[in-house]
Amino acid sequence: MAVTSGSTYASAPPRSLQLPGLTLGVGLGGFVDGIVLHQLLQWHHMLTSTNHDRIGVKYYPATTVDGLKMNTVWDGIFHAICWVAVLAGLALLYSRVTDHRRRVWISPALWGWILVGWGLFNIVEGLVDHQILGIHHVYAGAQQAWWDAGFLLLGALFVAGGWAIQRRSRPFDPEGEGESSQPGSAAA
Secondary structure (H helix, E strand, O other), X not given: OEEEOOEEEOOOOHHHHHHHHHHHHHHHHHHHHHHHHHHHOOOXXXXXXXXXXXXXXXXXXXXXHHHHHHHHHHHHHHHHHHHHHHHHHHHHHHHHOOOOHHHHHXXXXXXXXXXXXXXXXXHHHHHHHHHHOOOOOOXXXXXXXXXXXXXXXXXXHHHHHHHHHHHHOOOOOOOOOOHHHOOOOOOO
């Protein structure tokens, strides 16, 4: 806590935005995966490769009504977990930034950590679901190893890019100097 002009505020350095940013990034990354790959492109669902999985889950092909029903349930569970991660990230952020909360949304530290969290989601989900469990792949078929590797590479690029962004950022100070804290500024 820092005291300035008789008022108390949280000057949230980039590290204090780390956990909220990572948690938001994991949830948002999961939502993008679920919305784009599961729903819009329909490349896979949570259990669409269980005919070749490594844990013995019953096969639920998305080409049958019963298979699509089960995959939809598991996609819903996945989305519920993503939703909880986003809510937890917002709650953590709200608890760590006590004044001038709108200014945190322009902080490169926050967006860097969100990008790191999204990349971590891709890496963990890619390793666990695609490689270790084998319950689904990014795009199943003859070239699925390349699609899965690309998903992991994208995650690694997000982690590296997010890490670089947050490392270059100045500590978040809701009362800080600079263009974003000028009176009348849209970000203030």
